[in-house]
Amino acid sequence: MALTGWDKDVSPYHSGEIALHRRLGREAKQEKMGRFIHRPYMPDQHREFFAQLPFFIAGSVDQDGWPWASILFGKPGFVSTPDDRTLQIAALSVDGDPFLENAGEDAPVSFVGIELPTRRRNRVNGVVRSAKDGVAVVDVVQSYGNCPQYIHTRELEFHRDPKAPVDIKREAFDRFDDASRAVISKATTFFVASHNPYDDQRVNGGVDVNHRGGNPGFVKIDGNTLTIPDFIGNFAFNTLGNFMVNPKAGLLFIDFETGDLIQLVGRAELLLDKDDDIAAFQGAERAWRFHLDHGHRLVGASPLTFAPGEASPNTKLTGDWQQAQERLAAEKSRNDWRAFRVVKVEDESSVIRSFYLAPEDGAATVRPKPGQYLTIKTQPEGAERPVIRTYTLSSAPSDPHYRISVKREDARGDRPAGIVSSHLHTTLNEGDLIEARAPKGQFVLDTSEARAAVLIGAGVGITPMISMVRQAVSDGFTRRYLRPLTVIHAAASTAERAFVGEFSKLQRETEGKLRYLSLIENPAEGEEAGREFHVEGRLSAEILQSVLPLADYDFFLCGPPTFMQAAYDILILLGVRDGRIRAEAFGPASLKRKVEIVDQPAQKEPAQAEVRFVSQPTAKTWTPADGTLLEFAETQRLTPNFGCRSGSCGSCSTKIRSGAVSYRNQPEFPTEAGEALICCAVPADDTTPLELDL
Numbered sequence: 152m153a154l155t156g157w158d159k160d161v162s163p164y165h166s167g168e169i170a171l172h173r174r175l176g177r178e179a180k181q182e183k184m185g186r187f188i189h190r191p192y193m194p195d196q197h198r199e200f201f202a203q204l205p206f207f208i209a210g211s212v213d214q215d216g217w218p219w220a221s222i223l224f225g226k227p228g229f230v231s232t233p234d235d236r237t238l239q240i241a242a243l244s245v246d247g248d249p250f251l252e253n254a255g256e257d258a259p260v261s262f263v264g265i266e267l268p269t270r271r272r273n274r275v276n277g278v279v280r281s282a283k284d285g286v287a288v289v290d291v292v293q294s295y296g297n298c299p300q301y302i303h304t305r306e307l308e309f310h311r312d313p314k315a316p317v318d319i320k321r322e323a324f325d326r327f328d329d330a331s332r333a334v335i336s337k338a339t340t341f342f343v344a345s346h347n348p349y350d351d352q353r354v355n356g357g358v359d360v361n362h363r364g365g366n367p368g369f370v371k372i373d374g375n376t377l378t379i380p381d382f383i384g385n386f387a388f389n390t391l392g393n394f395m396v397n398p399k400a401g402l403l404f405i406d407f408e409t410g411d412l413i414q415l416v417g418r419a420e421l422l423l424d425k426d427d428d429i430a431a432f433q434g435a436e437r438a439w440r441f442h443l444d445h446g447h448r449l450v451g452a453s454p455l456t457f458a459p460g461e462a463s464p465n466t467k468l469t470g471d472w473q474q475a476q477e478r479l480a481a482e483k484s485r486n487d488w489r490a491f492r493v494v495k496v497e498d499e500s501s502v503i504r505s506f507y508l509a510p511e512d513g514a515a516t517v518r519p520k521p522g523q524y525l526t527i528k529t530q531p532e533g534a535e536r537p538v539i540r541t542y543t544l545s546s547a548p549s550d551p552h553y554r555i556s557v558k559r560e561d562a563r564g565d566r567p568a569g570i571v572s573s574h575l576h577t578t579l580n581e582g583d584l585i586e587a588r589a590p591k592g593q594f595v596l597d598t599s600e601a602r603a604a605v606l607i608g609a610g611v612g613i614t615p616m617i618s619m620v621r622q623a624v625s626d627g628f629t630r631r632y633l634r635p636l637t638v639i640h641a642a643a644s645t646a647e648r649a650f651v652g653e654f655s656k657l658q659r660e661t662e663g664k665l666r667y668l669s670l671i672e673n674p675a676e677g678e679e680a681g682r683e684f685h686v687e688g689r690l691s692a693e694i695l696q697s698v699l700p701l702a703d704y705d706f707f708l709c710g711p712p713t714f715m716q717a718a719y720d721i722l723i724l725l726g727v728r729d730g731r732i733r734a735e736a737f738g739p740a741s742l743k744r745k746v747e748i749v750d751q752p753a754q755k756e757p758a759q760a761e762v763r764f765v766s767q768p769t770a771k772t773w774t775p776a777d778g779t780l781l782e783f784a785e786t787q788r789l790t791p792n793f794g795c796r797s798g799s800c801g802s803c804s805t806k807i808r809s810g811a812v813s814y815r816n817q818p819e820f821p822t823e824a825g826e827a828l829i830c831c832a833v834p835a836d837d838t839t840p841l842e843l844d845l
């Protein structure tokens with residue numbers, strides 16, 4: 152019977168790797184995983200895989216202890232496996248490459264085989280048993296497969312016989328020259344060798360070589376230093392773990408256009424904490440620097456041509472250093488208005504329309520968190536001044552554009568039509584400009600949380616939910632962990648229901664791991680539960696009980712105030728703790744929570760106060776029951792600008808002509824002297840009458 156897994160008592164990982172697992176709280180999990188995936192022999196699948204490769208990436212160590220990453224070329228069959236613990240390489244390394252010299256008897260070596268057209272990758276580390284006449288025979292120590300991750304496809308072809316003798320020019324350097332800079336700064340792929348000389352090279356020490364991939368510009372070059380982001384991978388940390396115990400590193404860049412090989416050795420410096428630069432780099436979890444010691448270029452050394460193919464889907468979820476710099480700049484001016492062009496308009500339902508927005512200056516935008524909103528400024532026809540509103544983003548943070556999805560608020564009874572939503576629906580077209588501030592908001596899903604989440608959205612309140620789900624699926628794809636999510640989507644009718652196609656697609660992509668339930672209050676004639684939607688009627692305790700098995704959930708609610716209150720009350724009735732319920736309400740009313748308020752300091756509010764709005768002839772008397780100054784102004788038939796109604800967007804900022812205000816809840820948005828965020832302000836306990844520029 153074939154052996155499976157790691158057969159030794161000692162861990163397949165060494166102390167450097169384990170230190171990084173521990174840092175992420177994954178020590179036990181990774182140990183279990185490592186014992187499962189590492190084998191002291193090559194499975195048949197890997198042996199067949201290696202035998203058909205035209206190149207093999209190799210890691211070795213020179214006399215001075217520098218690890219080198221090399222590429223070995225040969226017609227398929229040049230890598231063979233006489234048995235499952237022996238790897239044999241007719242090592243046709245190019246002139247000037249140090250592999251053959253380094254791969255003497257008893258030397259630690261490492262290999263990664265990559266089939267570029269398919270992105271398959273398998274690895275093997277070992278120790279040289281014998282090296283004679285250009286053939287290295289290697290005892291396998293660790294063999295394991297790796298996911299394709301950040302590998303881009305390429306089509307390969309030999310443009311000359313790899314055995315044909317050619318003069319390869321070797322250009323040595325100890326500083327990056329222009330030619331190296333040009334290749335490295337646009338590289339999408341390189342290979343890195345690292346070495347742990349301290350642990351047993353026949354167990355878990357020795358050399359490691361592996362692939363790194365990203366978008367052009369993912370390697371930053373400053374003087375003699377490269378900075379490289381570390382994306383989510385398999386959490387083994389073979390390379391970074393080696394750097395923990397020995398900073399010496401070897402890098403190989405291939406100029407896929409000219410066939411030049413650039414081999415470098417230097418010292419690695421780990422950047423394990425996410426500073427602002429790393430945090431701004433999309434997809435980067437940490438980073439490392441490489442300080443060049445010396446290297447060389449082997450001109451035209453590759454007998455293979457590498458025609459570009461498709462970019463790795465994982466790489467599409469990552470950024471580059473220029474984008475990171477632009478993001479940092481955008482973050483610094485996040486409260487400034489910025490012009491965005493509408494690049495696409497799409498109807499999501501009979502009443503909801505999406506607008507895709509791209510920054511007019513072409514620079515990167517602030518990356519939103521899933522569930523945040525965008526504050527926009529626009530001037531509807533007939534409006535005396537620009538009007539500010541907030542709309543939740545329905546795009547995922549990893550999407551290339553911001554997308555807001557706006558419900559057209561038609562006139563109903565006494566209620567007039569929404570001036571901004573009508574304006575956006577009727578006049579905003581592809582190519583038009585609109586101003587927006589950076590995304591904000593606290594109603595955010597943490598996609599890395601283990602606890603299951605239930606997202607309950609009604610009407611246009613489904614917009615943050617689609618953003619949350621899209622990001623959770625995107626993160627799940629790279630992390631290989633999808634936070635368990637159930638979406639309960641209430642809509643008046645199937646015609647008004649938005650994003651049903653997107654939710655269904657995400658369900659298929661996650662093989663049903665994402666649960667989606669559509670509630671329709673008024674089905675059209677001929678529509679049936681179980682076909683066009685799942686359940687007829689409104690959200691109820693029975694529905695929640697029937698779809699949610701007993702478990703601990705985080706609930707996210709978004710929708711009209713009456714729906715929110717009803718949903719919240721049902722959850723409380725079902726025994727859900729208030730702290731587990733996050734809510735984002737549309738409209739002026741906020742959720743009345745059932746929480747015991749302990750030691751709430753008394754608010755310093757006057758029993759009544761005179762408030763004068765400059766557009767009105769007389770002052771009015773405010774009492775605490777009138778609510779915030781925004782609510783009070785609305786009852787006086789004024790229409791101040793507002794967005795979040797919770798002190799975080801700045802939309803309601805109003806000049807104070809006299810008097811002072813105090814805040815019921817301290818606003819998150821910075822306030823200027825002489826201005827008030829009226830959505831959370833009330834008159835101060837002050838004798839001067841309050842006069843507001845409204």
Ligand code: FES
Nearest residue numbers: 794796801803830
């Ligand atoms: S409405 Fe957003 S700060 Fe007042």
